[in-house]
Amino acid sequence: MDSQWHRVNGSNGLDIIVDINDKTDNYSDKNGAVVIQGYVLIDNQPATAEQVLKTYMQIGSVSGLYATLSGQFWILLKPASSPPIVFGDHIGSQPCYYFNSDTQLIVSSSLKSIKARSDMELTVSKQALYNYIYFHCIPAPTTVYEEVFKLEPGKAVSFAGSTKTTSLLYSPEFAIKLENQQQAQQQSLDTIEQAVKSHAKGNVGAFLSGGLDSSTVAGMLAKTQNEQAKTFSIGFEVPGYDETEYAVLTAKHFNTDHEVLYLKPEEAAAEFVNVAQYFDEPFGNSSAMAAYFCAKFAKQHGVDVLLAGDGGDELFAGNERYAKQKVFEKYYCLPSWLGNTVNVFFNNPITRALPGFKKVASYLNQARVKLPARLQTHNFVNQLGVENIFHADLLSDVNPSLPEQQLKQRFDECKSDHPVDGMLFLDWKFTLADNDLVKVGKMCELAGVEVRYPLLDKNIVDFSCTVPADVKLPGGELRDFYKKSCKGFLADETLNKSKHGFGLPFGVWMKENQTLKDLTITTLNQFKQRNIVKESLIDQARNAHESVHTGYYGELIWIMVVLELWLQKEAPGFRA
Incomplete structure (x- = not known):
């Protein structure tokens, strides 16, 4: 999409700049300004930026306006007499990145567009790289750069200079009873x-x-x-x-x-x-x-x-983990004295050595972890251990517990106490x-x-x-x-039918296709120089992929290769 930078009327010395493209609608008058990326409906009818501003003026609040909106969008709203606010649709279908300082607010659908600005100097975030290995992506609100953030689904961020305030606009009630x-x-x-x-x-x-x-x-x-x-x-x-x-x-x-x-x-x-x-x-x-x-x-x-x-x-x-976690919740909901008694009796060195009890001990070990952290039991990072994965140069500037904190914050924002509703x-x-x-x-x-x-x-x-x-x-x-x-x-x-999807047989192909194998080996050797993960992890992944766990370690190899290729283009000189 071709884009250009558009200046929105600011206030209190704040310069507001938005990336405009062919998917953008913008409008301004004496009451303020609205920029829409994507498409918006008001009461299920297509709406323009002008109509969004007029509806806001009639209702008088962002939360009231939001209740009338649907679609796939993010919106920058700048009322004439109030600070700017950026908010997105209920599910976060449109990416929205922002940089803010005492004097400037820059908003775009493209992180690369923000990075390309002549007045931008961005720093690769070590924490974001840790989060990437953990999640295989970088969840909002953080981005790969320390200075830029991205909008979370159903949330609004208001700006007063470099100070920002985040609020949750979409947090529906979950029913507990169905009549018919x-x-x-x-x-x-x-x-x-x-x-x-x-x-x-x-x-x-x-x-x-x-x-x-x-x-x-x-x-x-x-x-x-x-x-x-x-x-x-x-x-x-x-x-x-x-x-x-x-x-x-x-x-x-x-x-x-x-x-x-x-x-x-x-x-x-x-x-x-x-x-x-x-x-x-x-x-x-x-x-x-x-x-x-x-x-x-x-x-x-x-x-x-x-x-x-x-x-x-x-x-x-529809995901297997929802059903699996319901089974674990049965234990977690036991009175603490009973749960501790069961754990002492069935999860000890003697019983774990008995036939059939190893699975019971595994169940208890997982069940004793509270949701949503329990969902990450089989995560690469938790399975292999932080110290066995990451280079010390990266870990020195990282909070290893941040991913679980992010998960817990979102989980706790759910208005339902039912574990399935929380996981959804x-x-x-x-x-x-x-x-x-x-x-x-x-x-x-x-x-x-x-x-x-x-x-x-x-x-x-x-x-x-x-x-x-x-x-x-x-x-x-x-x-x-x-x-x-x-x-x-x-x-x-x-x-x-059983669940499947658009999975890619990368692990299998990497063993059979010489071009992919050569690309992978070359890229992983280059990745070793970044000091993001330990060289021993890379060697372990390659050896295990060749010998036994083609799929499991193929995925780990994929995320490392993709990270190295991305860094080669966007931050070639980066080392942790």
Whole structure:
């Protein structure tokens, strides 16, 4: 997107500068100024920047204005007599970066645009690199640079010089009771249909992995389009990674015009550097490559807009970890005296040595950790140990507990005490806003395609909160409510399939494809000079990948290689 810097009327000596592009709407008058990135609806009707300012003047508060808004956006609002405030949509679908000082506020959808300004000198944050290894991305509000921050989903930041105040605008109530489940199931389908219909504008197609979410979006697109809907999927000639048969099944079920691209390792190798360096920050989700090729494939078939299926799992409890954590919560909710007694009896050196008791001890060790920290039990950093991963030069300027503090802060902001509701609310930020939406959004941008997320329409998110957690996930039945809602709409084979997605067989390819192997070895050797992680970790990952844990260590290798490639372009001289 071509962009240019636009100066907004400031006050009290604060110079407000915003990055304007072809996706931006701005308006100003004597009452103030509004800049919108993306698109906004007021009471479900498309709205301009002028209408947003007028609505704010009528209501008189940002929270009141926010209650009327939906869409995919971030907004800079500068009332004539108040400090500027920046806020985004309920799910953080549009990236928003900002720099603020005593005299200046700079806002942009692109971190690289801020960095490119002649008046900017940015410092790579060691803490952000630690967070990247921990999360495989850099969650808001921090960025890879110490001086720049990014907006969190559903939050507002107001600025008074270098002082900023953050408030949470979107924190819905979660229901604990459902009067009529059958009626709610029909409402669920109706709400999704309307959301897809409202997003299906222009020359549109849909990602189709064959899972529940993408199949639902594809099916609704087919239902609401006057002509045959276009759908696209990507496949791999690697056992365990290819799911195109389910995508084809859905395409036949809804009679879509379906195209499949089988991605070859040499094609991925040719675009590896380009993809890694395109992101504003280091980004380690390996399925980015698949998203890019699928979006590019759709573009080549004449599509300008793609509907993505992201969000269903995080709205209707479709991830295995939700069910798993419910099991651990049974122990955690015991009275402390009883829990301690059970732990002493079953989790000691003697019982751990007995057949069958090792799993009991493992359960107790995990169950005794409070959510949300328990979700990170199998995190690379926790499994291998901070001291075994990171170089001392990096750790000297890092708070190792910050990632868990960030997780806890978000988890505690949820208005529900139910652990499933808390995990869903947590994932709206860390899984969706910080990860999946960054992946899909940037890769579609690179491919020259606009992406929209109908399942994350505010009406659907709001509706999902009216369905109690134990209805969404009774016992261990993932997405039970959602599946019952889609019964008769989706094919039975789709409803009964196990979860998968757009995963990339990088670990397998790296062993089989010489180009990828050479690129990986060269890049990892260069990465050793950064003093971010220990050389022994890099060697351990390579050796383990070659011998046993191809997938597990393939992922660790991927995130290190991607980080090195990004640094080579954006901060070539960086050493911890």
